[in-house]
Amino acid sequence: MSTNDYLQMALYMVVLLALAKPVGAYMALVFAETPNRVTGFGAPIERLLYRLGGIRADEEMSWKRYALAMLLFNLLGLLALYLLQRVQQWLPLNPQHLGAVAPGSAMNTAISFASNTNWQGYAGETTMSYLTDMLGLTVQNFLSAATGIAVLLAVIRGFIRRNAATVGNFWVDLTRSTLYVLLPLSLLLALALSSQGVIQNLRPYVDAHLLQATTQTVATQHADGDSSSRLIPVATQLLPMGPAASQIAIKQLGTNGGGFFNVNSAHPFENPTPLSNFLEMLAILLIPAALCYTFGEMVGDRRQGWALLAVMTVIFVPLMIGCVAAEQAGSPALHGLPVNQQASALEAGGNMEGKEVRFGIVDSAIWSTATTAASNGSVNSMLDSYTPLGGLIPLWLMQLGEVIYGGVGSGLYGMLAFAVVAVFIAGLMVGRTPEYLGKKIEAYEMKMASLVVLIPCALVTIGTAIAVLAPAGLAGMANPGAHGFTEVLYALSSASNNNGSAFAGLAANTAFYNTLLGICMYIARYPLAIGMLAIAGSLAAKKHVPASAGTLPTHTPLFVVLLAVTVIVVGALTFLPALALGPIAESLMATGH
Numbered sequence: 001m002s003t004n005d006y007l008q009m010a011l012y013m014v015v016l017l018a019l020a021k022p023v024g025a026y027m028a029l030v031f032a033e034t035p036n037r038v039t040g041f042g043a044p045i046e047r048l049l050y051r052l053g054g055i056r057a058d059e060e061m062s063w064k065r066y067a068l069a070m071l072l073f074n075l076l077g078l079l080a081l082y083l084l085q086r087v088q089q090w091l092p093l094n095p096q097h098l099g100a101v102a103p104g105s106a107m108n109t110a111i112s113f114a115s116n117t118n119w120q121g122y123a124g125e126t127t128m129s130y131l132t133d134m135l136g137l138t139v140q141n142f143l144s145a146a147t148g149i150a151v152l153l154a155v156i157r158g159f160i161r162r163n164a165a166t167v168g169n170f171w172v173d174l175t176r177s178t179l180y181v182l183l184p185l186s187l188l189l190a191l192a193l194s195s196q197g198v199i200q201n202l203r204p205y206v207d208a209h210l211l212q213a214t215t216q217t218v219a220t221q222h223a224d225g226d227s228s229s230r231l232i233p234v235a236t237q238l239l240p241m242g243p244a245a246s247q248i249a250i251k252q253l254g255t256n257g258g259g260f261f262n263v264n265s266a267h268p269f270e271n272p273t274p275l276s277n278f279l280e281m282l283a284i285l286l287i288p289a290a291l292c293y294t295f296g297e298m299v300g301d302r303r304q305g306w307a308l309l310a311v312m313t314v315i316f317v318p319l320m321i322g323c324v325a326a327e328q329a330g331s332p333a334l335h336g337l338p339v340n341q342q343a344s345a346l347e348a349g350g351n352m353e354g355k356e357v358r359f360g361i362v363d364s365a366i367w368s369t370a371t372t373a374a375s376n377g378s379v380n381s382m383l384d385s386y387t388p389l390g391g392l393i394p395l396w397l398m399q400l401g402e403v404i405y406g407g408v409g410s411g412l413y414g415m416l417a418f419a420v421v422a423v424f425i426a427g428l429m430v431g432r433t434p435e436y437l438g439k440k441i442e443a444y445e446m447k448m449a450s451l452v453v454l455i456p457c458a459l460v461t462i463g464t465a466i467a468v469l470a471p472a473g474l475a476g477m478a479n480p481g482a483h484g485f486t487e488v489l490y491a492l493s494s495a496s497n498n499n500g501s502a503f504a505g506l507a508a509n510t511a512f513y514n515t516l517l518g519i520c521m522y523i524a525r526y527p528l529a530i531g532m533l534a535i536a537g538s539l540a541a542k543k544h545v546p547a548s549a550g551t552l553p554t555h556t557p558l559f560v561v562l563l564a565v566t567v568i569v570v571g572a573l574t575f576l577p578a579l580a581l582g583p584i585a586e587s588l589m590a591t592g593h
Contacts, residue, residue: 001321001328002343008362009320012278013313016285020309023286024293030180031153031173031298042179049175060166063537066154067530069170070147074114074526077143082110084136085128094129095204101127108514113137115525116144116407118251118258118377118500119517121509125240125261130202137258138247142186145254145287146177148409151529152291155413156298158536159437162544167536181287182254189283190249196276199269200245207236244270252283255407257377257500265367265380266356277359277380281367284376288405291412299437303555308415311563312404316373319393319404324365326390327351332590354385365390372397375407377500384487384504388587391503392579395490400571401456402497410498410525413532415567419554420449420535422566426552435551438544445535452531457574459496459520464489464578472512478505482589486582495520 029038039046050057061069085101088094101109105122112119113136122128128137150173157167194200215231222228244260248270251258265271271280289309296305328350330341343349348360355364364381371378372394383391397404403414419436424446427434434441467473467488477484483505490503495517502508508517553559 001325005324005328005362009317009324009366012281012366013317016282016289017309017313019282019286020289020293023290024305025297027181027287027290027294028297030176031294038180039176046175046179049179050171053171055169055171055175057169057172059169061169062165063154063158063167063533063540066167066170067533070151070529070533071526073170073174074144074147077140078110078114081113081136081140082106084132085109088129088132091129091131093131093134093202095202096129098127098129101132104511104514105509108518111518111521112500113140113256113258114144115498115521116148116254116256116375116410117495117498117521117525118256119495119502119521120258120500121514121517123262124259125205125242130242133247133260134243138250141247141250141254141256141258142178142182143174145182145250145256145408146174147529148407148413149177149181149291150174150409151532152295152409152413155416155532155536156295158539159439160299161540162542164540167533167540182250185253185283185287186246186249189253189279190245192279193248193276194245196279197268197272198245198248198276199241200243201241202243203241205241206239208239209236210234240269248280249283251378252280252376253287253408255284255288255374255376255411257371257375259378265378266382271380272358274358274363277363277367280378280380281363281370284367284370284374284378285405287408288374288411291409295412301437301555304437307555307560308412308419308563310560311415311567312373312406314560314564315400315567316369316397316404319373319397320366320369323369323390323393324362326387326393327361327365329387331387332587335591351385351387351390354382356380368394369397370405371501372499373402373404373406375402375410375498375500377494377502379501382504383490383501388482388486388583388590391486391490392583392587394501395486395493395503395583396571396575396579398493398497398499398501399457399460399575400567401453402499403567407498410529414452414528415563417449417452417532417535418567418570419563420445421453422559422563423552423554424449425566426562430550430552432550435545435547436554438547439539439542440545444538448531448535448538452528453570455527455531456496456524457570459524460489460493461574461578463492463496463516463520467492467513467516470512472510473516476507476510476513478507482582482586486586489578489582491517492520496524498524 029036085106089099150170153173154167213235216234217229218232219227219229247260261267271277292305292309296302330350341349350361367380401414403411405411406414420441423434423436424441487503487506491506494501
């Protein structure tokens with residue numbers, strides 16, 4: 001690795017962490033329970049929305065009512081998105097006259113976008129109309145992200161309230177998350193991306209004349225069963241248009257990841273320049289990182305927020321460096337051959353297969369680790385073309401539970417579940433009832449936290465076993481052996497952790513995978529949110545316990561190490577056998593072992 005590699009990674013992390021405090025402080029004002037200058041500015045719009053929705057903003061909810069409101073709202077959004085896809089051929093803003101989306105794909109996509117997963121088994125530019133993109137997918141990008149923030153706010157209130165029976169109002173939390181955070185940030189980012197060349201229009205697709213004509217092979221099936229092929233000249237290329245910038249902005253800021261085009265952020269209309277690439281990478285982790293500071297502000301101890309951010313960063317940075325190093329080292333299959341894989345002033349070196357030249361190895365690898373650390377799932381390079389060890393790192397980041405920054409809201413409340421487990425373990429070690437932020441962690445909280453931590457692990461392992469045993473699952477594999485197994489393992493890890501990125505090479509738009517992955521996406525989102533709301537309700541009802549000599553401080557380097565080890569051990573012990581059959585075995589075979 002070169003000095004330039006380290007400088008690019010350092011620049012990314014410095015800017016990200018520098019923005020965490022101001023953005024986090026702003027969100028703390030947005031979600032404060034007392035009026036302030038931020039919420040006062042938007043109060044008229046907020047009151048109008050409540051009046052239109054028949055919402056009593058001053059009415060608090062128990063955790064069960066909060067969970068019910070969240071589930072019903074998301075279910076209605078899911079069904080609306082499914083219906084929109086099924087009838088899009090009769091609706092306006094469809095200049096290419098695209099037909100209805102197939103039922104299985106439509107349901108998979110509806111679950112995917114409602115659950116903040118944004119797994120896509122289809123090519124966007126040949127499947128979705130502009131209206132479906134804007135009214136369906138983009139709206140769900142906002143609402144699914146706002147839902148994650150709302151659940152996190154309820155969990156935070158569980159820690160800061162005493163002897164309370166309520167955890168907030170879901171409709172207020174949803175509205176404020178959208179109105180004050182997601183909308184303004186998305187507007188700013190969309191304008192910045194448009195300035196770099198990301199398209200935003202409602203025009204029909206454009207025929208562009210090629211500078212150099214080429215040919216295309218066309219196969220013909222005859223009535224007697226024989227087939228033949230012929231070459232036809234090609235002088236034009238159809239360029240897709242559409243309202244991309246607005247969807248790209250919220251797909252990154254909301255850790256959604258669903259691409260407007262099939263190749264996602266590798267497409268020059270989605271991500272044309274190194275500056276747009278840097279802004280999009282920054283947006284992926286901006287809100288999840290800033291929410292750590294918001295957490296510290298809201299619980300009255302900023303050190304708690306910095307400790308959680310430190311855990312995420314301590315795990316993320318070495319894995320990011322490892323991914324860059326693996327790709328910069330080049331393909332192990334080419335070692336020993338007369339192929340120069342060394343970086344120089346004239347070439348990037350390393351493994352450039354599947355990567356855009358305008359981004360290179362470093363920005364591609366940073367993106368791959370950032371998008372899988374968050375539950376974002378967007379890509380600017382082809383993960384299927386990474387080296388075995390380079391592809392292992394994004395895979396394992398998802399398997400850690402999407403808590404290393406993680407999704408908007410969901411990443412932090414997932415990390416808090418691990419924190420509950422960590423303080424419980426520490427309590428057992430010293431023989432005391434564990435406490436976290438002044439609340440005793442007892443059997444009920446531990447049971448709920450264990451379910452939140454273990455459900456994604458079970459979905460990945462069981463789902464992968466089903467896929468590699470079922471003939472329909474094996475039929476979707478384009479590659480045999482360890483690499484094909486990795487493709488299946490990656491797909492189930494992505495769906496079961498609400499990430500949405502794809503390793504490629506797997507024909508996933510089938511009845512089998514649409515159903516299996518849809519079930520995994522749904523279970524990975526909503527039972528976990530309900531479990532965290534149950535913890536919030538239980539903690540809110542408890543009194544505050546003053547710290548004593550036996551209380552484990554949860555803002556110290558010791559706790560940072562304990563929490564990081566807890567996250568890593570769960571991921572390592574659960575998935576090491578599967579990783580050994582996939583990327584690790586592939587790496588050993590590539591090096592001749």
